[in-house]
Amino acid sequence: MTKMNAKGAKGREREKSESLSLRSNTNLFSLLCPWRPSLRLCVFAVLSLLGCGPAGEPVAPGNIGVAGATSRAPIPASQRPDVDRSFPLDYDALPHLVTTSITPADMSAGIAMIRAQNGVDQARVGGNLLVEIELGNSRTFTAEPLEPSSDATQKPNGCVPxxxxxxxxxxxxxxxxxxxxxxxxxRFEGTYDFDTCTAKPTRFARVRAPAVVPGVAYAFRTCVPVCTSVPAPGSREELLVIVGPPAKWVGATVPWPSMQTNPHVGLFSRIIVPLKRGGSASTFFHVAEPDLQAFLARRRTKTGRSLDVPSAPLIQLSFDFSWPEGDPSPVGIGFAGVVPGAPGSSGATSVYDFSDDVVEAALATP
Structure with a gap:
């Protein structure tokens, strides 16, 4: 009986100690985070001070615990960027991509796939557009013009039915x-006819997307599927879309594995992140100077103003939004920074072929 009482007393002392520790940690959380930032940032700060953060000394790569194991070289990665400037983001000012009726002028924005002499399919688009085409499991970007034809049923030259x-x-x-x-x-949706190698739009959506980084990056909101009208604020999950130059690296709070492993990056980047009341959305991408300059060279209307981004071989643009549960709309902030350690880009050219986008793999027969 005495041993049991002693054991019970020790248990009560341990519970009391854990309770005091929990209250202490809770008070520490409140003291460190009185402004109520995002939970994960504050938790990381608290855990770091409590000694639960990353170890101070990195562990050498290799097979830990195996005698005689040789170390493997670490995976190279970009260094943490140096923030050059920040800017506010007005989420309420971002318009929605919504469907609208198709006009005769919009019907000219068809697409075609032609077989080049090297045996690879090439994409063509009407309407003086820079587009991303998704057909089955294939994806390609192009701005190459579609030759006009008086006969809408005529097959384009190079069509392989x-x-x-x-x-x-x-x-x-x-x-x-x-x-x-x-x-x-x-955005156009339609049916591709493999016999004529063409597609005409049957559904159309449009938005004038404002710049979040003038001349470089633009943003808008959309739904899945595309909304027929602007939804009421906070009534459903929305998708934030950032459009910008071709990215070397993309990071985003995207829950869909397909968008993490196969991002929408080609002649331009289209980054999509979900956002709803009580949540947050964050994305960043790295842009190399040659890719930025090649991207801007496609503009038909030139500008004399300087860009609102750092001049460096590799830059990072990041966009963060948070939507507190009790607030009517999200708040946001953007950052532009320089990624240190990137090699110089003097005389370098873009890795993207902006003169003629060639589909990397021929489209599979359905």
Whole structure:
């Protein structure tokens, strides 16, 4: 009986100690985070001070605990960027991409796939657009013009007919109206006919997307599927879309594995992150100077102003939004920074072929 009482007393002392520790940690959390930042940032700060953060000395790579194991070289990664400037983001000012009726002018924005002499399919688009085309499991970017034809049923030169049809979508923005302050972003949906190698739109959506970094990056909101009208604020989960130059590296709070392993990056970047009341959305991307300059060279309307981004071989643009449960709309902030350690880009050219986008793999027969 005495041993049991002693054991019980020790248990009560341990529970009391744990309770005091919990209250102490809770008070520490309140003291460290009185401004109520995002939970994960504050938890990280608290755990670091409590000694639960990362170890001070890095562990050498290799097979730990195996005698005689040789170390493997660490995976190279970009260094943490140096923030050059920050800027506010007005989420309420971002318009929605919504469907609208198709006009005769919009019908000219069809697409075609032609077989080049090297045996690889090439994409063509009408309407003076820079677009991303998604057809089945294939994805490509192009701005190459579609040759006009008086006969809508005529096969384009280079068409290799195949039986079958497939749903297709293509979206992007007008090169003719692209300015520092906005882009005219459009999305088309239709059916691709493998016999004629062409597709005409049957559904159309449009938005004038304002710049979040003038001349470089633009943003808008959308739904899945694309909304027919602007939804009420906070009534449903929205998708934040950032459009910018081709990215070397993309990071985003994206819950869909397909967008993490196969991001929408080609002749431009299209980054999509979900956001709803009580949540947050964050994304960043790294842009190399040659890719930025090649991207800007596609503009039909030139600008004399300097860009609102650092001049460096590799820059980072990041966008963070938070939507507190009790607030009517999200708050946001953006950052532009320099990624240190990147090699110089003097005389370098973009890795993207902006003169003629070639589909890397021929489209599979349906």
């Amino acid at each position: 195949r039986p079958g049809t497939s749903p297709v979508a293509w979206e992007g923005f007008s090169l003719a109206s692209w300015t520092d302050l906005f882009i005219d972003y459009v």
